[in-house]
Amino acid sequence: MLFPIIVPRSYFTLGNWPGPHRLLRHPELAVTWVELSGATSMTYLTFERCRELEAGGTPVHAQAMANLRAASEQLYTHSKMAGDQLVFGVCMHDDGLGTSRLLLAPEIADEFPEGVLCGIPERSCGILAPAGISGAQRREVEDIVAECCDGGTTPMLPGLHPAHLFEFCEE
Secondary structure (H helix, E strand, O other): EEEEEEEEHHHHHHOOOOOEEEEEEOOOEEEEEEEEOOOOOOEEEOOHHHHHHOOOOOOOOHHHHHHHHOOOOOOOOEEEEOOOOEEEEEOOOOOOOOHHHHOOOHHHHHHHOOOOOEEEEEEEEEEEEOOOOOHHHHHHHHHHHHHHHOOOOOOOOOEEEEHHHEEOOOO
């Protein structure tokens, strides 16, 4: 099954990445695509495989986003609450593509109508924090993001970022 995956833009700076990508508004991030097969197999989409899929009638980006939406009935898998207020949600889905949920702008806007900050500390873990949390709660989330980034298997970025930076750049 085809899915989008957020990766550092640095993957593409040498011009030797074997597949297509799209830039995100975040100056350090881009999206490429993977095919998942079985519970543990992830293969990056090559230019050749992309041409095969599109020649066969599969629009790669649209299909990957549709698959992501179908696999994201639950936007986040874990959460911390303060009473009845969400402090943050963690996207650590079984497919290993938790950060890809940060690409689901309409769903995020529905879930967080007052705005949201996004953390992407590690490639498999995304964090969503309501924009209206207290300063102390924000520092707590930022500390969690920093700790996860420092100790992650595939570290991404420290800090919390505005959700619009996870939208695609216009082509």
